[in-house]
Amino acid sequence: MIYITRRERFNAAHRLFREDFPDEKNLEVFGKCSNPNWHGHNYELFVTIKGEINPETGFLLNLKQLSKLIKDRVIEKVDHKNINLEVDFMSGKFASTEMLAIGIWNQLADEISLAGAVLHAVKLHESENNFVEYFGY
Amino acid sequence: MIYITRRERFNAAHRLFREDFPDEKNLEVFGKCSNPNWHGHNYELFVTIKGEINPETGFLLNLKQLSKLIKDRVIEKVDHKNINLEVDFMSGKFASTEMLAIGIWNQLADEISLAGAVLHAVKLHESENNFVEYFGY
Amino acid sequence: MIYITRRERFNAAHRLFREDFPDEKNLEVFGKCSNPNWHGHNYELFVTIKGEINPETGFLLNLKQLSKLIKDRVIEKVDHKNINLEVDFMSGKFASTEMLAIGIWNQLADEISLAGAVLHAVKLHESENNFVEYFGY
Amino acid sequence: MIYITRRERFNAAHRLFREDFPDEKNLEVFGKCSNPNWHGHNYELFVTIKGEINPETGFLLNLKQLSKLIKDRVIEKVDHKNINLEVDFMSGKFASTEMLAIGIWNQLADEISLAGAVLHAVKLHESENNFVEYFGY
């Protein structure tokens, strides 16, 4: 069993808030992250897959294939986008890093299985000081 | 003459566009950076000052003082903000990294002179692959 | 179950030695880390907590709350301090990175439980080449 | 139980290919990594060991000892070398990062046991975007 991690990056705008709260209440609960005019991040995404090495190629999965899969299923949908308004797989969800990591997991898990590996972890950095990890359960 | 650099960080949303262009034209000229729903970045700011070492303290300027000055004049105004809509010193200006670096220079140069040093450079990273430097002329 | 990590930093002096050894013996066993005049590090601390996402806020624990907790219980006590002489929770203990990581765990575990999450890991970097991880058992 | 990680680095040339494939087939399967004239990397190696803290010294294993062991058993053999042609423990094996990580594990596991700790993980970065982890099973 070997673990392989691919890093990808995207830039996006978001806002932490609840629609049923007035702006003052959102500010109280979510602080400056609730700014109605949005703010944004350079997100750094680490996708870890696991499985057995293919004896014919010496690797688990072609990294180009993995990178393309992440780009098609995730990066295309979030890069230079507004996470609250424009990302289909986040529709109706809270735009926190936690929920985004879970959304990304759901975008990738089946596709990676089809490609012959197992999705092990999604790690999502919102800044150099904060990151979230999700292992699918 | 000694040079000292202080790094500060902020997160913000922005959009590259011209109001006199329709969205299609903006997309053509500015690509995905023109997304009307905004996107954002973790900006990394390096402020370099120069001057002579104060013989009484052994340093050019107290770094706490420099950090506070950058926070008061820049970070407070841009962090978790929308650069196009909410930053007074960028009002009416294009929200590119180039223009933002010049705007930050103008926010800092006089204050640093008053504090007894000279502003040498403003370096602003928009991502790990792109940064801008401005030296005041 | 989601995992969240917060990075904090501190600078401190320390020395590796045993009081019951003469300096020569300490030098033999601990090398230049035993210097009686101390040396120091920029420590980088990663605190990982786990738990379930709060459906009301979309996150596990407010990161400001986590950061404040780490600052109150750890950073205030070690930053710009001498770990051998001044840190109450290291009193009578060896000032190695291993022991310091365990000390930090003990400072944080109960407080994080009270805040509604579970402390998962303490990772402590002494340099870019060396780090220690402790999982509480 | 405490976990300690030591980072070491090496530069090497390699090529991904199968001898029983013509160059065209290798190019099709392995892309530009199959270049018959080789290419290379700055590899970054993280070796994680685990065990109990020695009450006499306050650490798990002297990091100098761990570093020397990694240098003797791995770095000396791969640094500034051609992994396909010159590395004894990779002889007859595919020169992928996956296989190299497993080869490094096999070079280290017994020696670390003899030194009184347990090898927990080998993490090998081929670039800032790709890394492999192996846990021995």
Add this chain to the structure above:
Amino acid sequence: MIYITRRERFNAAHRLFREDFPDEKNLEVFGKCSNPNWHGHNYELFVTIKGEINPETGFLLNLKQLSKLIKDRVIEKVDHKNINLEVDFMSGKFASTEMLAIGIWNQLADEISLAGAVLHAVKLHESENNFVEYFGY
């Protein structure tokens, strides 16, 4: 006058040696960098251009255009290549980082002028500990 820097990366094999030296002499002068079986690096390239901001677009040069120019003129030619054997603009030249930086300058200077900016600096990292800068004179 504003300065903009774009980072690109490439992986390549090379060897430091003189054809008129026997391997022993090359080993004596160039150390392990002279390995006849090659070694390699993850090179990190920073290209800095300068000029005046275009008042119509708010930037000096479209970064996509700059990135494409660097890719066409440099990255395509060196990535996953053997610098001694396969890079046309290094033909007959010593494959040191110094000479490579100068070669890259010569590949870029005229093209950047045609694009309306001025090439200011080429910085080339061979490792995290070594880099070279060339300013064109």
Add this chain to the structure above:
Amino acid sequence: MIYITRRERFNAAHRLFREDFPDEKNLEVFGKCSNPNWHGHNYELFVTIKGEINPETGFLLNLKQLSKLIKDRVIEKVDHKNINLEVDFMSGKFASTEMLAIGIWNQLADEISLAGAVLHAVKLHESENNFVEYFGY
């Protein structure tokens, strides 16, 4: 003319204070950096030299020679040391990063001239947020 930079690292303890001030006054002027029990840093040192490429070797100066020179003249004297108490070239001087950068310059400039290059810059990082540069005048 080519510029080459070599990075080296060292860990040291220091304290910012004036002997003619009582501890209270030092605390007021220098803050927690004046702690009488010391604190410390992982210093990161970048030494930049310049000159013409040697046509026989294709480089400006053998990096091993430059690294050895920095180690002999600087790192040996400061690594795992107390800068206020134990570093001969800082004797009687204020242990600020500014003064340390100048002290390092003076340790290196003549030796680098003798080796056939010119010392261009000393850059010294005290933390990821603060660094000092000195160009010799």
